[in-house]
Amino acid sequence: MEDKDIIALRVAQEIKPEMLVNLGIGLPSLVANHLPKDVHVFFQAENGVVGLGPRPPEGMEDEDLTDAGGGFVTAMPGAASIDSAMSFGLIRGGHLDMTVLGGLQVDERGYLANWMVPGKMVPGMGGAMDLVAGAKHVIVAMVHTARGAHKIVERCTLPLTAVRRVSLIVTEMAVIEPTEQGLVLKERGPGVSIEDIVKATGAKLIIEGDVPEMQLN
Amino acid sequence: MKNAISPDEAAALIPDGSVCLIGGFMGVGSPHRLIDALVRRGAKNLTVVANDTAMPGKGIGKLISAGAVTRLIASHIGLNPETQKKMISGEIEVELVPQGTLVERIRAGGVGLGGVLTATGIGTLVEKGKQIVEVDGKPYLLEKPIKGDFALIGCKQSDYYGNLEYSLTAHNFNPIMALAGAVVIAEPQHIVPVGVISPDDVKTPGVLVTHILERAI
Numbered sequence: 001m002e003d004k005d006i007i008a009l010r011v012a013q014e015i016k017p018e019m020l021v022n023l024g025i026g027l028p029s030l031v032a033n034h035l036p037k038d039v040h041v042f043f044q045a046e047n048g049v050v051g052l053g054p055r056p057p058e059g060m061e062d063e064d065l066t067d068a069g070g071g072f073v074t075a076m077p078g079a080a081s082i083d084s085a086m087s088f089g090l091i092r093g094g095h096l097d098m099t100v101l102g103g104l105q106v107d108e109r110g111y112l113a114n115w116m117v118p119g120k121m122v123p124g125m126g127g128a129m130d131l132v133a134g135a136k137h138v139i140v141a142m143v144h145t146a147r148g149a150h151k152i153v154e155r156c157t158l159p160l161t162a163v164r165r166v167s168l169i170v171t172e173m174a175v176i177e178p179t180e181q182g183l184v185l186k187e188r189g190p191g192v193s194i195e196d197i198v199k200a201t202g203a204k205l206i207i208e209g210d211v212p213e214m215q216l217n
Numbered sequence: 218m219k220n221a222i223s224p225d226e227a228a229a230l231i232p233d234g235s236v237c238l239i240g241g242f243m244g245v246g247s248p249h250r251l252i253d254a255l256v257r258r259g260a261k262n263l264t265v266v267a268n269d270t271a272m273p274g275k276g277i278g279k280l281i282s283a284g285a286v287t288r289l290i291a292s293h294i295g296l297n298p299e300t301q302k303k304m305i306s307g308e309i310e311v312e313l314v315p316q317g318t319l320v321e322r323i324r325a326g327g328v329g330l331g332g333v334l335t336a337t338g339i340g341t342l343v344e345k346g347k348q349i350v351e352v353d354g355k356p357y358l359l360e361k362p363i364k365g366d367f368a369l370i371g372c373k374q375s376d377y378y379g380n381l382e383y384s385l386t387a388h389n390f391n392p393i394m395a396l397a398g399a400v401v402i403a404e405p406q407h408i409v410p411v412g413v414i415s416p417d418d419v420k421t422p423g424v425l426v427t428h429i430l431e432r433a434i
Contacts, residue, residue: 045386046316047242047243047245047386047389048242048385048386048387048388048389049385049386062385063245064245064246064373064384064385064386064387065385065386066242066243066245066386067386068242069243070242070243070244070245070296075385081383081384081385081386081388082388083383083388083389083390083391083392083393083420084242084268084316084317084320084388084389084390084393085320085321085324085392085393088316088317088320088321091317092317092335092336092337116342121295122294122301122304122313123293123294123295123296123301124269124291124292124293124294124295124313125292125293125313125315125316125343126269126292126293126295126315126316127292127315127316127317128315129315129317129318129337129338129341129343130315130316130317130318130337133336133337133338133339134317134336134337159341159342160340160341161341162337162338162339162340162341163339163340163341
């Protein structure tokens with residue numbers, strides 16, 4: 001299994017029926033493909049739809065119906081189209097159950113940096129700061145290291161997205177829960193040892209007892 | 218009853234140096250014919266307030282490419298490399314604002330509020346230079362209202378009174394911006410007789426709309 005599929009599959013297990021969920025662009029958007037068929041949730045696209053559906057058939061796209069990345073989507077039965085004030089009211093008002101976002105760095109405090117690399121990449125924060133500040137659960141879905149460089153670090157060196165402890169970090173190597181005491185290693189990736197994880201992590205991990213392997217079936 | 222004006226007549230009403238609130242999200246729901254007319258007129262020195270600048274050759278991206286914009290307030294410019302280049306070279310002064318904060322600042326400007334208090338941005342670069350106000354023990358950033366000389370609105374249809382209806386994810390910033398422009402110019406895809414749009418479907422009452430763009434030929 002590819003790294004990104006391991007991550008998406010494991011994140012999908014966190015989603016419970018009837019949740020309102022916002023998936024970020026890129027890797028997080030893959031989570032929708034791994035949701036069990038019998039689990040009904042509402043996906044929000046912050047550009048203005050609750051009840052986002054999959055890509056329409058070729059040639060059947062509606063130019064007024066896209067996701068936050070600008071890609072064509074559909075709306076599921078029961079969907080609602082909303083303006084940006086309502087959309088961010090849902091996010092900032094604590095009505096969004098879960099957001100899944102990519103990450104550049106997460107640190108021992110559970111703080112996320114994912115919107116800017118000074119001097120290199122300044123795309124703007126879009127909705128990321130609102131999502132991290134406002135969602136009930138924030139899940140960071142990212143590969144464990146960036147070509148060998150640590151992404152889970154003692155203190156973020158990149159500009160923070162919010163000073164809020166994220167709920168869970170899911171990588172292809174590990175599931176990590178940021179707590180008041182620090183980063184708790186909850187699960188190992190398929191075939192990954194604790195030593196592998198410690199080596200690939202630039203922050204102190206709290207390891208208690210046997211750390212089970214992710215159950216991905 | 219409003220008079221329909223041509224895109225070129227509308228562009229002639231917008232002087233160089235104006236502050237323009239422009240609806241749309243990655244070009245979806247933007248007033249495309251108005252943007253084309255502003256480019257044709259050779260508009261200069263505009264301050265644009267918009268969620269994003271789409272991409273080169275699309276929507277607000279055309280105004281960026283044409284050198285019509287010297288100041289930009291937006292949440293995301295990541296998909297338009299020209300905007301980023303002009304920001305770095307200093308040709309465009311860019312203020313990046315979290316998306317939810319941006320829409321609420323515009324709403325505040327439109328509904329007569331002195332600003333909004335939000336947790337988004339606390340502890341991040343966004344906090345810089347802003348007042349922090351504590352309410353019931355929780356810190357919030359004071360974000361000031363935004364108003365425009367013009368609001369340029371894309372919509373699905375307008376009736377002869379300027380009552381506007383929007384479509385799916387093409388709502389986005391449009392209904393909010395229609396409150397915050399001193400002059401509001403609406404570009405509907407269709408113009409319909411009064412009564413066709415049910416009162417329940419009117420998202421922008423015609424009393425807010427100054428001009429309607431004539432039908433596309």
